[in-house]
Amino acid sequence: MTIVDDIESRTAPQPDEGRVIYRHRIATRVTHWTWAIALFFLLLSGLQIFNAHPELYIGKQSGFEFENSVLSMRAMQAGDGSVDGYTTVFGHSFKTTGVFGMSGPADNPSYRGFPAWATLPSYQDLSTGRVIHFFFAWFFVAAFLVWFVSSLISGHLKRDILPSIADIKALPQSFADHLRFRFHHDGRYNGLQKFAYAGVLLGVFPLIILTGLTMSPGMNAAWPWLLDIFGGRQTARTIHFLCMAALVAFFLIHIFMVVAAGPLNEMRSIVTGWYRTDGKKNKEPSA
Amino acid sequence: MSTFIVNRRKFLTLAGVAAATVPLSGCDAFDTLLSGQSPVRNFLASANSLTYRAHRMLIGNDTLVPEFAASEIRQGQRPNGSTDPTDADYLALKDTSFADYRLTVSGLVERPVSFSLDELRNMPARTQITRHDCVEGWSCIAKWTGVPLAHILDEAKVKSQARFVVFHCYDTMNLGLQGAVPYYESIDLIDARHPQTILAYGNNDKSLPVANGAPLRVRVERQLGYKMAKYIKGIELVSTLAPFGSGKGGFWEDLGYDWYGGI
Numbered sequence: 001m002t003i004v005d006d007i008e009s010r011t012a013p014q015p016d017e018g019r020v021i022y023r024h025r026i027a028t029r030v031t032h033w034t035w036a037i038a039l040f041f042l043l044l045s046g047l048q049i050f051n052a053h054p055e056l057y058i059g060k061q062s063g064f065e066f067e068n069s070v071l072s073m074r075a076m077q078a079g080d081g082s083v084d085g086y087t088t089v090f091g092h093s094f095k096t097t098g099v100f101g102m103s104g105p106a107d108n109p110s111y112r113g114f115p116a117w118a119t120l121p122s123y124q125d126l127s128t129g130r131v132i133h134f135f136f137a138w139f140f141v142a143a144f145l146v147w148f149v150s151s152l153i154s155g156h157l158k159r160d161i162l163p164s165i166a167d168i169k170a171l172p173q174s175f176a177d178h179l180r181f182r183f184h185h186d187g188r189y190n191g192l193q194k195f196a197y198a199g200v201l202l203g204v205f206p207l208i209i210l211t212g213l214t215m216s217p218g219m220n221a222a223w224p225w226l227l228d229i230f231g232g233r234q235t236a237r238t239i240h241f242l243c244m245a246a247l248v249a250f251f252l253i254h255i256f257m258v259v260a261a262g263p264l265n266e267m268r269s270i271v272t273g274w275y276r277t278d279g280k281k282n283k284e285p286s287a
Numbered sequence: 288m289s290t291f292i293v294n295r296r297k298f299l300t301l302a303g304v305a306a307a308t309v310p311l312s313g314c315d316a317f318d319t320l321l322s323g324q325s326p327v328r329n330f331l332a333s334a335n336s337l338t339y340r341a342h343r344m345l346i347g348n349d350t351l352v353p354e355f356a357a358s359e360i361r362q363g364q365r366p367n368g369s370t371d372p373t374d375a376d377y378l379a380l381k382d383t384s385f386a387d388y389r390l391t392v393s394g395l396v397e398r399p400v401s402f403s404l405d406e407l408r409n410m411p412a413r414t415q416i417t418r419h420d421c422v423e424g425w426s427c428i429a430k431w432t433g434v435p436l437a438h439i440l441d442e443a444k445v446k447s448q449a450r451f452v453v454f455h456c457y458d459t460m461n462l463g464l465q466g467a468v469p470y471y472e473s474i475d476l477i478d479a480r481h482p483q484t485i486l487a488y489g490n491n492d493k494s495l496p497v498a499n500g501a502p503l504r505v506r507v508e509r510q511l512g513y514k515m516a517k518y519i520k521g522i523e524l525v526s527t528l529a530p531f532g533s534g535k536g537g538f539w540e541d542l543g544y545d546w547y548g549g550i
Contacts, residue, residue: 052422052423052424053421053423055425060418060428061425061426061427061428062427064365064427065361066362116315121321122315123318126423126544127542127543127545128328130545131328131331131335131543132331134545215550217511218342218549219346220353220509221508222345222350224353233420234425234426237424
């Protein structure tokens with residue numbers, strides 16, 4: 001705890017401790033839950049859309065008569081006649097039967113990229129996948145614009161999201177604390193948290209929106225520069241997919257940390273805004 | 288150190304509780320809500336009108352999509368959907384290399400007309416190297432040569448009530464119980480008059496192959512592939528899409544795809 005207190009005194013004035021503080025403004029909470037719901041549907045419908053052509057490429061077009069594929073998930077027949085699902089990454093194939101390329105009951109398998117439990121609808125239905133995706137995409141983008149403007153005005157962006165010099169200097173210690181499960185809860189974000197949130201909110205979110213727009217032939221007319229900055233429509237599609245994977249990884253860590261940090265207190269703060277900080281006398285680092 | 292152990296135990300308990308909820312998110316839970324003509328699906332699909340309006344506001348009516356250098360043509364145009372129609376009237380035309388083909392222009396026009404392939408080839412032509420985007424996700428760059436649809440519309444003199452161009456096609460798609468259903472498509476007059484919207488009779492410096500829609504297909508470069516009808520029999524100017532198919536404006540639209548395919 002002494003180490004933690006040292007960092008506290010170095011980085012900022014001592015905040016109120018062991019009290020209930022107003023941590024999340026209404027804009028933060030509303031956009032958080034809009035994103036949570038929208039991203040759930042965007043992910044599952046996005047995997048449905050991916051399954052319509054479960055292959056990714058680098059460049060302006062998809063190579064059917066030349067090679068520019070970087071990832072594919074397909075069922076293939078081996079020499080002995082047995083069929084398996086294979087995931088091919090940069091030319092290296094891995095047998096992924098049951099998950100990627102081929103999944104479902106052994107006596108009646110489906111040949112599909114992602115399995116039924118990962119897509120919406122569960123069966124193959126590209127048109128419905130697109131309907132769901134573009135409905136929730138509007139909410140996702142709207143929430144992003146609301147969050148960005150309100151965070152800019154309220155100072156949330158500068159105060160809580162963008163890492164300061166002190167945050168960067170304290171990063172090794174913050175990293176070590178996380179590895180030891182040693183969290184301190186004063187209501188403010190530590191360096192690692194700021195990097196994670198800044199990376200997602202100011203990095204992955206804009207990137208996944210812009211690469212999504214780059215795939216629209218209509219938007220290619222309006223904003224052709226999108227194609228230039230992302231290196232073509234098929235590269236944009238690949239980046240869109242990688243952003244998805246990054247958000248899934250962020251989600252898993254996010255939930256892990258919420259559970260580790262005291263899920264009831266964390267949940268209360270993102271629903272009501274009110275958060276209980278660690279008391280000075282309370283030696284237990286996690287409430 | 289003791290605090291760490293307590294926390295870890297608490298953490299593991301809660302993680303177990305959280306993990307137990309995961310199987311509840313099985314996606315077939317939503318299947319009924321999203322099937323066919325469910326009100327939920329129809330509501331979600333209304334976002335397409337918003338996208339359409341947003342694009343019409345954001346994208347200038349005559350704004351062109353990027354065109355590519357000849358060096359970007361690295362493969363033949365990948366065919367999809369119907370690739371070899373077997374309908375009798377089409378086969379009869381194909382047998383004579385489409386010598387008897389006539390494109391009819393009907394509906395809300397002052398002057399219903401029809402054109403042979405030679406007449407179309409002698410009209411002002413436009414050649415463009417563009418990227419074809421399939422709704423499935425793949426793209427293919429190819430060269431297309433044809434007559435601007437705007438030129439055909441001017442020849443026929445479109446009446447002011449007309450709002451859409453409907454493309455009637457020779458190819459039929461087999462839908463099981465419903466039997467063979469003719470392909471058709473529709474676009475608004477903004478896309479119909481767009482400079483890159485052409486009735487193409489040439490692909491990659493050759494006559495349009497059968498697999499790609501011979502003798503005539505439309506290129507609607509700011510939308511996806513399913514909007515670009517192949518094997519065009521005639522075009523009809525209309526004020527409403529209700530009388531055609533199931534009334535959604537196209538073969539794939541009747542099966543649940545969005546009418547506006549610019550996204």
